Amino acid sequence: MNLGVVLNRVFRVKDNPLFEYVAEHQDEINKVYFIVPIEDLNDAATVKRDYYHKVIKGFLSTLERYDIYPYIVTYEKLGELAHTLALSHVLLAKDIMSYHKEMYDYHHVKRAFENLQITVIGQRVNHYFQPTKTFNKQQQPYKVFTSFYKANRQDLVHTPKKNYQFKQLTKNAQKGSNQSDLKFGNNKDIEKLARKTWDDFLNDDIARYDKLTDDVSQDFVSGLGKYLAYGLVDIREIINDLLEGYDSDETSYEAFIREVIFREFYYVLMTQYPETATKSFSEKYRNMQWSYNKSHFESWKKGQTGYPIVDAAMKKLNRTGYMHNRLRMVVAQFLTKNLFIDWTWGEEYFRQYLIDYDNASNVHGWQWSASTGTDAVPYFRMFNPIRQSERFDAQGYFIKTQLEIFNDVSSKYIHDPTKYKDKLQEIYHIEIGKDYPQTIVNHKNSRDYVMDKFKQF
Numbered sequence: 001m002n003l004g005v006v007l008n009r010v011f012r013v014k015d016n017p018l019f020e021y022v023a024e025h026q027d028e029i030n031k032v033y034f035i036v037p038i039e040d041l042n043d044a045a046t047v048k049r050d051y052y053h054k055v056i057k058g059f060l061s062t063l064e065r066y067d068i069y070p071y072i073v074t075y076e077k078l079g080e081l082a083h084t085l086a087l088s089h090v091l092l093a094k095d096i097m098s099y100h101k102e103m104y105d106y107h108h109v110k111r112a113f114e115n116l117q118i119t120v121i122g123q124r125v126n127h128y129f130q131p132t133k134t135f136n137k138q139q140q141p142y143k144v145f146t147s148f149y150k151a152n153r154q155d156l157v158h159t160p161k162k163n164y165q166f167k168q169l170t171k172n173a174q175k176g177s178n179q180s181d182l183k184f185g186n187n188k189d190i191e192k193l194a195r196k197t198w199d200d201f202l203n204d205d206i207a208r209y210d211k212l213t214d215d216v217s218q219d220f221v222s223g224l225g226k227y228l229a230y231g232l233v234d235i236r237e238i239i240n241d242l243l244e245g246y247d248s249d250e251t252s253y254e255a256f257i258r259e260v261i262f263r264e265f266y267y268v269l270m271t272q273y274p275e276t277a278t279k280s281f282s283e284k285y286r287n288m289q290w291s292y293n294k295s296h297f298e299s300w301k302k303g304q305t306g307y308p309i310v311d312a313a314m315k316k317l318n319r320t321g322y323m324h325n326r327l328r329m330v331v332a333q334f335l336t337k338n339l340f341i342d343w344t345w346g347e348e349y350f351r352q353y354l355i356d357y358d359n360a361s362n363v364h365g366w367q368w369s370a371s372t373g374t375d376a377v378p379y380f381r382m383f384n385p386i387r388q389s390e391r392f393d394a395q396g397y398f399i400k401t402q403l404e405i406f407n408d409v410s411s412k413y414i415h416d417p418t419k420y421k422d423k424l425q426e427i428y429h430i431e432i433g434k435d436y437p438q439t440i441v442n443h444k445n446s447r448d449y450v451m452d453k454f455k456q457f
Ligand SMILES: Cc1cc2nc3c(=O)[nH]c(=O)nc-3n(C[C@H](O)[C@H](O)[C@H](O)COP(=O)(O)OP(=O)(O)OC[C@H]3O[C@@H](n4cnc5c(N)ncnc54)[C@H](O)[C@@H]3O)c2cc1C
Pocket: 213, 220, 221, 222, 223, 224, 225, 226, 228, 259, 260, 262, 263, 264, 266, 323, 324, 325, 326, 328, 329, 332, 350, 354, 356, 357, 358, 359, 361, 362, 363, 365, 366, 369
């Protein structure tokens, strides 16, 4: 066969199942063409686009060291390239949920190749579980996380390392594009950096993960999301490490394993219910008449709602392309349960900004927050942003990192500036409504309104 290996979002040289496939099938391969299709991220935030380009550039530089020079092409020209190279087969990753546009996903790309009479070989590269092997006794997907977790946790086992030599891979490899033409960012070895970040987390922080993960003023999370989204680390290796260290601290390791299984749960749901990318998972809410108040939406996006925890979280997202899980829930609940804005607007905004964007986790994280999804607690789970702020950023340290105006303000006044506007004026000369926005909605009133709306279904 003349094999094209499509390498988008599996940007690692180690433990890469696509490379393993090539090594194992050498006898059947006449020529092999490594291809890196580039996603168009022009409508994404600069911070996300830059990261994607930086990762690609780093990956290409690493491949160069192993004498591999892939063909670099846009998705639009992928079919044309396959035709020119006279490919008989292509090898594709079939379980990636982090593409920026839906048209880059497995099903779309597979169909395009099949229309050209090219045989598609799909390979699992980015998730641990196979969706159909996680079903319940009725052969249906689990719809509640806890049941999924209980049923599948025992199936996490040590997986043997991928074994291949680069000599095997380059044997029939054809040289592609001249990479010096690429103008993307720097070319640091991001794969090594990802591995180091993960090792540091295991050595230093996982012990505090269970107790402190929700404290948004500290950084006891792993940062693994973005490495998984670009395929810089192998999920099987992550699980191997977690199982190896498990006995040293069962509680902390289990807490982390639970979160990683959350990602698998949402992945399985998304493969089984792809329509939930834009429609409520819970069918009864599909006719909900959400608010489409653009002015409220703008305030939310810019971090000008008058609720410091929400505003600081949004400013952090806009600046860095990252937001802590607790804050994702807080801002998502605020958008859907206080402003009553359609969760799909928030999902789309996160897609543009989140470096670790993952369609399944994002959509279902939003639906969980909007009570249209898999949360076992019904719609009356409604976060109070002030209470959330007091609980998870008690001293206001996180708020102060994003909203300089509150730098000197006591934690007593920082969570609810509208309530303490006289004190803020008197002590710190901060005028609410001028120096920092007044709350755009009253929490209690907006909460009651939304509660009523949900009750009608
Ligand atoms: C509204 C909303 C949108 C979200 N959008 C995304 C998204 O686009 N991409 C994404 O990867 N995650 C998303 N999440 C889940 C979670 O917030 C991120 O995975 C996490 O914050 C990433 O940071 P980390 O890697 O440091 O997390 P850690 O706390 O260190 O967790 C480790 C890993 O576990 C998995 N994980 C943890 N929590 C969750 C969760 N609630 N759901 C699914 N997987 C989880 C992720 O793979 C994460 O990288 C979203 C959550 C919400 C509430």
